[in-house]
Amino acid sequence: MLKVTIDNISIEVEEGTTILNAARMIGGKVVPPAMCYYSKLKGSGGKCRTCLVKVSHSSAKDPRPMGKLVASCSTPVQDGMVVQNLTSPEVIETRKGIVEFLLLNHPLDCPVCDQAGECDLQDLSFGFGMEETATEEERREFPMIDIGEKIKLHMNRCILCYRCVYTADQLTEKRLHGVLYRGDVSEIGTFIQHAVTNDFSGNMIDVCPVGALTDKTFRFKSRVWFLNPMNAHRDCPACSGKVTAWMFGNEIYRITGRKDRYGELEEFICNECRFEKKDINDWVIEGPRHIRRQSVISANHYEEMKKQSLIDPIAGTMESLT
Amino acid sequence: MGGKILLANIDVPGIRGYDVYRSNGGYTSVEKALREMTQAQVTAEVNKSGLRGRGGAGFPTGLKWSFLDRKSDKPRYLVCNADESEPGTFKDRYLMHHLPHRLIEGLIISSFALGVKTCYIYIRGEFKYLVGILEKAIKEAHLHGFLGERILGTDFSLNIYVHPGAGAYICGEETALLESLEGKRGNPRIKPPFPAFKGLYGCPTVVNNVETLAAVGPIISMGGEAYAMIGKGKSTGTKLISACGNIKNPGVYEIEMGLPVEDFIYSPEYCGGIANDKYLKAVIPGGSSVPILPADLILSTAKGEKRLMTYESLADGDFESGTMLGSGGFIVYDEDACIVRNTWNLTRFYRHESCGQCSPCREGTGWMEKVLYRIEHRQGKMSDIDLLVRVAKNIEGNTICPLGDAAAWPVASAIRHFRVEFEEHVLHPAAMLEKERHLKLKY
Structure with missing residues (x-):
């Protein structure tokens, strides 16, 4: 077991754990934001640079600080490592800069974006964004394309996290889309429109941290915070069948996978569950899904709270009630 | 011109072919290394020589070799980085064009020292004409028993393959190069793991620059200690400098490390002074990625010492008043x-x-370009200059690979040393444009 201290909180973790995962074990505010890292996708991470942290002690053996800020999602912990996340002004400054870069070509069309309300980039900008824009340059623009029967790609919003590429690589047999070109004109794309027909391709929508990939069966139907997320399941031959059904009254508006508090899917679901089964009779509704009370989706969303965490102050702040 | 090591015999007609190269002392170092020395001895000689990576970073080669994971039972690879795409740098091209066997010789000895059986030369796509030259040289070496199975009757076998890239600058970064060599998109990998442990096809790999590997042959011939005597301090040996810009004699020069920069620019043996006898304005001494320095700071350091062509002297004063030797792409501005x-x-x-x-480099490089385009095209604002400094600072050090730094340093240094000129462009855009038009008409 290796001892690591993140923002003055110490924890013992197994060898090979990354700083980000160690921080997630601590939980709360010390967790750096991650736009591209996805624990279920091998090889993801290191690209968005929002999770940069300062390592002020490399290890017990070598107490020197690391020369640069490191990406916490891809840097393994060493014994005696001391990491600064929010306690380092340098990290905050850099993160502000990174958010500025991510928003540079982002259209900021949140009012018409289906992802609004559950968008990682929105949360990140709320936390670290600047109040005004420094750029007067035109944003890059791409035409909207359909990359599958049910998936719309809105490339303007993409932050090129590569998550959907890894998803397609690791969940489906043949990846049909990828990153084309390079630099600030690089884009996610297929050579042939509608090409993505794989059974699990819908998971690309869930892993997308922004509104670049959206569900065509749900587009412009409703804002997510008007819907009630309910845990539901069905017998599915292809996947586990455990999903979140987003309901309004007795009507199912959309089906997504179940996401944990870091916005990551607990299990990947198949396209049939996601796109075809929109009737309430297809599903067994288990009950309301827990939503963090900071989320805009939690408005008008009632659920029973675990009593223990309310009375036990050591279990954490209100924020860590998951 | 005395003291030539890499480019010795370059004037001999036909030196590109095996026979002439061999009769001028070629491949003797291979014979020496394979017949008389052990792997450890060869590495020790390279260590003693103090040879540093010539691709730009100046990392000690012996140290890099010592990182190679020798415990692993996977095959090891040596990759020669011939993806020379840095603007202003054209030394490797020159070396491979005229002395391909010098490189092959270095590759054989290095592979022997590292215990490598397969070696790749990753060459830039634009250097298509060099592929033929190198492949011919490899064929000749095969014919004469310096490549293939059981070289010179020893147990050592080696094959060298030339792999042309598609012409992307980023593929000169070692991990992007490995990705590209594997047939994937040339994106730099996230380090760690370093190539010494997980490189090409997940196997331990050493990636070295052409000039570094070419220097291994002469080091074995003359001995590491003798090589370390050349040069100054920790910058040992000779360095190829590709000089270009507003000078009288552009071209590739082999200099002994420690030559004063002033001598290099004004000596008729090298650059021969500024073209049309104008004044020196600025120099980028190590390829476009390193900080630019104005005339006074390139000739002498901030402390008043003479600036020398060494890794240390050029870096004196850090980024405030120094720069880097980099890859030796010496660009002179009048x-x-x-x-x-x-x-x-x-x-x-x-x-x-x-x-x-990664986002800082992707968005930041585009942003800087757009702002500089505006300043250059009469739409700049005073606040743009500080904006550029801020963007460059946000990119620097926050990216996966050094391309971000390479993009940020030229901008940051140009503003640091020539801020007045940027302000002038903002305040009097029409006058600046007029001046340029006038100059264009003149030449």
Whole structure:
């Protein structure tokens, strides 16, 4: 077991754990934001640079600080490592800069974006964004394309996290889309429109941290915070069948996978569950899904709270009630 | 010109072919290394020589070799980085064009020292004409028993393959190069793991620059200690400098490390002074990625010492008043050169060559280019100059690979040393444009 201290909180973790995962074990505010890292996708991470942290002690053996800020999602912990996340002004400054870069070509069309309300980039900008824009340059623009029967790609919003590429690589047999070109004109794309027909391709929508990939069966139907997320399941031959059904009254508006508090899917679901089964009779509704009370989706969303965490102050702040 | 090591015999007619190269002392170092020395002895000689990576970073080669994972039972690879795409640098091209066997010789000895059986030369796509030259040289070496199975009757076998890239600057970064060599998109990998442990096809790999590997042959011939005597301090040996810009004699020169920069620019043996006898304005001494320095700081350091062509002396004063030797792409600007236009041109290059994988570099290079375009094209504002400094600072050090730094340093240094010129462009855009038009008509 290796001892690591993140923002003055110490924890013992197994060898090979990354700083980000160690921080997630601590939980709360010390967790750096991650736009591209996805624990279920091998090889993801290191690209968005929002999770940069300062390592002020490399290890017990070598107490020197690391020369640069490191990406916490891809840097393994060493014994005696001391990491600064929010306690380092340098990290905050850099993160502000990174958010500025991510928003540079982002259209900021949140009012018409289906992802609004559950968008990682929105949360990140709320936390670290600047109040005004420094750029007067035109944003890059791409035409909207359909990359599958049910998936719309809105490339303007993409932050090129590569998550959907890894998803397609690791969940489906043949990846049909990828990153084309390079630099600030690089884009996610297929050579042939509608090409993505794989059974699990819908998971690309869930892993997308922004509104670049959206569900065509749900587009412009409703804002997510008007819907009630309910845990539901069905017998599915292809996947586990455990999903979140987003309901309004007795009507199912959309089906997504179940996401944990870091916005990551607990299990990947198949396209049939996601796109075809929109009737309430297809599903067994288990009950309301827990939503963090900071989320805009939690408005008008009632659920029973675990009593223990309310009375036990050591279990954490209100924020860590998951 | 005395003291030539790498480019010795370059004037001998037909030196590109095996026979002439061999009769001028070629491949004797291979014979020496394979017949008389052990792997450890060869590595020790390279260590003693103090040879440092010639691709730009100046990392000690012996140290890099010592990192190679020798415990692993996987095959090891040596990859020669011939993806020379840094603007202003054309030394490797020259070396491979005229002395391909010098490189092959270095590759054989290095592979022997590292215990490598397969070696790749990753060459830039634009150097298509060099592929034929190298492959011919490899064929000749095969014919004469210096490559293939059981070289010179020893147990050592080696094959060398030439692999042309598709012409991306980023593929000169060692991990992007490995990705490209594997047939994937040339995106730099996230380190760690370093190539010494997980490189090509997940096997331990050493990646070295052409000039570094070519220097291994002469080091074995003359001995590491004798090589370390040349040069100054920790910058040992000779360095190929590709000089270009507003000078009288552009070209590739082999210099002994420690030559004063002033001598290099003004000596008739080298650059021969500024073209049309104008004044020196600025120099980028190590390829476009390193900080630009104005005339006074390139000739002497901030402390008043003479600036020498060594890794240490050029870096003296860090980024405030220093620069780097880099890859040796020596770009000279005369009094008429427009720093703003030049900086814009460089950012245009980095914007085009950024792989687009990590956000600071992808967005930042494009942003800097757009702002500099505006300043150069009469739409600049005073606040843009500070904006550029801030963007460059936000990119620097926060990216996966050094391309971000390489894009940020030229902009940051140009503003640091030539801020007045940027302000002038903002305040009097029409006058600046007029001046440039006038100069264009003149030449």
